[in-house]
Amino acid sequence: MPSLRSCVAVLALPVLAACAAADAGTTDWTPTDADWPVYGGDDGGRRWSALDGVTPENVADLTVAWTWETGDVPVPGPMRPIPGQDVRAGNFEVTPLAIGDTLYVSTPFNRV
Template sequence: MRTFCAIAIVSSAVLLGAQGRQQVMIEWAQTGSVQSQTKYSTAADITPSNVGRLELAWQWRPKEMSLADQTQPGNFQVTPLMIDNVLYLSTPFNRVVALNAETGEELWAFDP
């Protein structure tokens, strides 16, 4: 669920910023944004005045089957990397997936 929220927030920030001015995408090429993992973003897209207008931009669901009763394919947390407007993430089932950061479209997946 946190994955969906994180992806939704990133997507919402992109859409809100695009409404008012030309937006420069802030990339997270490594976990935690920078090598020191501060998780700080210099983006000023989400402010106290517009945070209440955030909306879900898109949602992605993994295309995996449950292996056991306690194992649910969509029940995981991950910090995606974003490079060149592509989100990269891995699932608990060892799939690596690339998603379009603006639309949520699955670009490709590697399933070992």
């Protein structure tokens, strides 16, 4: 007599296969504004924007418009992990989220 575990496995396989093959549906995604509300721009991480202010023709003319200091101070010392410390000196790179007129970033010390 088959065990309960093997019966459940045999019954679950067709259900899982049907779920995997099911069409989740597609949607035509068109941004309605300049928001960048999640990492990568949208839930699919497409990193695409409908804005057309930057083109291959004018990208070389771009200049820095502003900078911002986080206020976080790197740990003094070598660029390798320091025994007994959770942090080390390093670079600050982040993908900001732009929502409305506000730009959100998180700092190396988890300040937003």
